[in-house]
Each structure stands twice: as structure tokens, then as C-alpha cells.
Amino acid sequence: MAINGGCYDRRDDAPLLEEADLVGIDKPKQQLLDWVIDGDSSLKVISVFGMGGLGKTTLVRKVYEDTEVKRHFQNHAWITVSQPFNIKEILKDLIQQLFDELKRPLPQRLETMDDNKMKAVLKEVL
Structure with missing residues (x-):
């Protein structure tokens, strides 16, 4: 979809949709819920x-x-x-969300950390 000569990515609209507005989402949602919380504690990847x-x-x-x-x-x-x-931006975003959820102050010098230091921070918090 083009807007004012640019490109508009509709994926950003996903959080704005109400579940009641979605047709046919109940069965796939329940299937994903079952897979995610099936009690198996091993790591897994679910592709959609x-x-x-x-x-x-x-x-x-x-x-x-x-x-x-x-x-x-x-x-x-x-x-x-x-x-x-950008892996550095992904790691930084992940750290920010987790520390916010845990109500902990962000690590000092997060902006200047290299990838390995950010991974170590994530490993420690998780």
C-alpha cells in the first residue's frame, strides 16, 4: 500500500486490531497456546x-x-x-524490556556495550 509516494507497512497495525474484529482466529490461537504452554520445559521454536x-x-x-x-x-x-x-539493537531492546518488566535500573553504559557484554547481561538476568 502506498501513502504519499512512500510505502506503508500494515504489520504495524496488528496491535491496533481487537480480537473481536478478527475472523477465524480462535482455532489457530488455541493451537499456538497449546504448543506454547504444553508443559514441556525444553527449548522450542514455533514457526508461523x-x-x-x-x-x-x-x-x-x-x-x-x-x-x-x-x-x-x-x-x-x-x-x-x-x-x-541489527543484532545490537535487538539485544538492547530485549535488555530494556526485561529490566523494565523486572523494575530494575538499566545496566550502566548499555549504549556502549558490545554484543558479547549484552549477551552476558541477558544470560545473567534470565
């Missing part, structure tokens, strides 16, 4: 894929915001990764 505009981001956001999911996990962060991505 499909053509643009199908509602993947909205679906995953609704699972992320679900109260049952929030109760199941000690820490929560929402990270958007695009191509190309």
Missing part, C-alpha cells in the same frame, strides 16, 4: 508462516498477550526482527 497480510503477526501478538501465557512464563519480551537486522 504464510503470505503477507494473513494476520500472522496479529495471531502471535494475541498469543503473546494471553493471560495464560503470561502466567506460564517468568519473563516476557516482544521483539520485531526485520531484514536486514
Whole structure:
């Protein structure tokens, strides 16, 4: 979709949609909820894929915001990764969200930390 000669990315609108406005989200949402909180404590990756505009981001956001999911996990962060991505910005955003959630002051010199130091901070807090 073009706006004023530029490009408009509709994925940013996903958080603005109400669940009641979404058609057919209940079954996929419940399936994702079951996979996320199935009691298996091992690490896992769940991929949600499909053509643009199908509602993947909205679906995953609704699972992320679900109260049952929030109760199941000690820490929560929402990270958007695009191509190309900047790992330093992703790590910094993750640290900021987690420290905010834990109501802890941000580590000193976060802006000047290298990737390895940020990873060590994340490992320590998690």
C-alpha cells in the first residue's frame, strides 16, 4: 500500500486490531497456546508462516498477550526482527524490556556495550 509516494507497512497495525474484529482466529490461537504452554520445559521454536497480510503477526501478538501465557512464563519480551537486522539493537531492546518488566535500573553504559557484554547481561538476568 502506498501513502504519499512512500510505502506503508500494515504489520504495524496488528496491535491496533481487537480480537473481536478478527475472523477465524480462535482455532489457530488455541493451537499456538497449546504448543506454547504444553508443559514441556525444553527449548522450542514455533514457526508461523504464510503470505503477507494473513494476520500472522496479529495471531502471535494475541498469543503473546494471553493471560495464560503470561502466567506460564517468568519473563516476557516482544521483539520485531526485520531484514536486514541489527543484532545490537535487538539485544538492547530485549535488555530494556526485561529490566523494565523486572523494575530494575538499566545496566550502566548499555549504549556502549558490545554484543558479547549484552549477551552476558541477558544470560545473567534470565
